[in-house]
Amino acid sequence: MTKSEQLFERAVKIIPGGVNSPVRAYRSVGGTPRFIERADGAYIWDADGNRYTDYIGSWGPMLLGHNHPEIREAVCKAAEKGLSFGAATEAEVEMAELICSLVPSVEMVRMVNSGTEAVMSAIRAARGYTGREKVIKFEGCYHGHCDAMLVKAGSGVMTAGIPDSAGVPGGCAQDTLTAVYNDLSSAERLFEENPGKVAALIVEPVAANMGVVLPQEGFLKGLRALCTKYGAVLIFDEVITGFRLGIDGAQGLYGVAADLTTFGKIIGAGMPVGAYGGKREIMECVAPVGPVYQAGTLSGNPVAMAAGITQLRILRDHPEVYDKISRLGDLFRQGMEQVLKESGAEVRVTGTGSLACVFFTGEPVKDYASAKKSDTGRFGKYFHYLLGHGIHAAPSQFEAVFFSNAHKEEDISAFLGAAKAFLK
Numbered sequence: 001m002t003k004s005e006q007l008f009e010r011a012v013k014i015i016p017g018g019v020n021s022p023v024r025a026y027r028s029v030g031g032t033p034r035f036i037e038r039a040d041g042a043y044i045w046d047a048d049g050n051r052y053t054d055y056i057g058s059w060g061p062m063l064l065g066h067n068h069p070e071i072r073e074a075v076c077k078a079a080e081k082g083l084s085f086g087a088a089t090e091a092e093v094e095m096a097e098l099i100c101s102l103v104p105s106v107e108m109v110r111m112v113n114s115g116t117e118a119v120m121s122a123i124r125a126a127r128g129y130t131g132r133e134k135v136i137k138f139e140g141c142y143h144g145h146c147d148a149m150l151v152k153a154g155s156g157v158m159t160a161g162i163p164d165s166a167g168v169p170g171g172c173a174q175d176t177l178t179a180v181y182n183d184l185s186s187a188e189r190l191f192e193e194n195p196g197k198v199a200a201l202i203v204e205p206v207a208a209n210m211g212v213v214l215p216q217e218g219f220l221k222g223l224r225a226l227c228t229k230y231g232a233v234l235i236f237d238e239v240i241t242g243f244r245l246g247i248d249g250a251q252g253l254y255g256v257a258a259d260l261t262t263f264g265k266i267i268g269a270g271m272p273v274g275a276y277g278g279k280r281e282i283m284e285c286v287a288p289v290g291p292v293y294q295a296g297t298l299s300g301n302p303v304a305m306a307a308g309i310t311q312l313r314i315l316r317d318h319p320e321v322y323d324k325i326s327r328l329g330d331l332f333r334q335g336m337e338q339v340l341k342e343s344g345a346e347v348r349v350t351g352t353g354s355l356a357c358v359f360f361t362g363e364p365v366k367d368y369a370s371a372k373k374s375d376t377g378r379f380g381k382y383f384h385y386l387l388g389h390g391i392h393a394a395p396s397q398f399e400a401v402f403f404s405n406a407h408k409e410e411d412i413s414a415f416l417g418a419a420k421a422f423l424k
């Protein structure tokens, strides 16, 4: 038995499924999850000492690679001064100034501890601001695990084949309306059917939790126009795309300003951090200024802020990072297109910048329904083939391949070589 297998055997007895987040389980691909001991740069080592090139990057935060020396040093220095004070600190002001200076649509921001919390709080702020209750989301978009968002959610919910979650009261879900990604008219219909009732529309500007699905031309601009027309708050969930698709996120890339934006993952550089922010008028509804209550004992934690601030400053001061990771993404997507052409496999490759996805379907993927057509059994075999060849990718068809600044062109070539051998 390997060490991972032994650990898993112990884990399943006292942790549901042996994991603290379902996306880490290998249920959809079979086998035993690898227990990780350490990571550095582009590599990750499991408890048995096997080394893999890592394409999960902690599901997004490790944009600069694992164990970045400057970030590690900032964390250690902050830890020496105390782990938490439960009082205001300079680091929180710096973090807020940094986010507001980098993302033009964000005029005020509040720190929280996860992406889930950021989304939950942004929706509450939007409801408080508008005095309305309904929220539109899109099928296959994942916005964390708060009750109202576990309707037609992507990521782990999609992988596990759970249509909705048990334990979500009907009352929580009844105010969540679902539209079809890349289908403007489906959103417009919901606005028309619920006049004066829609508080917010939330969307992943690039959907990265049903695999990676790009917004078609005009989709995001159309959503912007609909929200303006119907007086609803446009929330971009940039928990994955924020500071990844560019220093100003997907909204910078596509030139569409959100009213509120949620962040997570990259802004914590691996520490548990989330944030939501946007228009001053909306953010001033949040307590203690306004009537929308939202709080957090560890929010803006000094050690977490030190990690996040250091990563964001590096990204701000080194725009070439974005050129590099996009080049790696292009190399991967173009190389994969070539592999697919040669093999004649019923497979598609999607993505933009440092996000990619290999879908085991012959049809173009533009929404949840088309993503769901993928052959997940075949994906499972592909996943294990990669793992056997030292490539650590997400154990699910419906997650992204994440590239970081620590990856090299040779890593991409090795990945493509393994994919080619598998598809032959």
Ligand SMILES: *Cc1c(COP(=O)(O)O)cnc(C)c1O
Binding pocket: 113, 114, 115, 116, 117, 119, 142, 143, 144, 145, 204, 209, 237, 238, 239, 240, 264, 265, 274
């Ligand atoms: C990961 C993710 C979340 C949830 O963030 P957590 O930190 O896991 O709670 C929300 N939205 C999107 C788009 C995500 O990718």
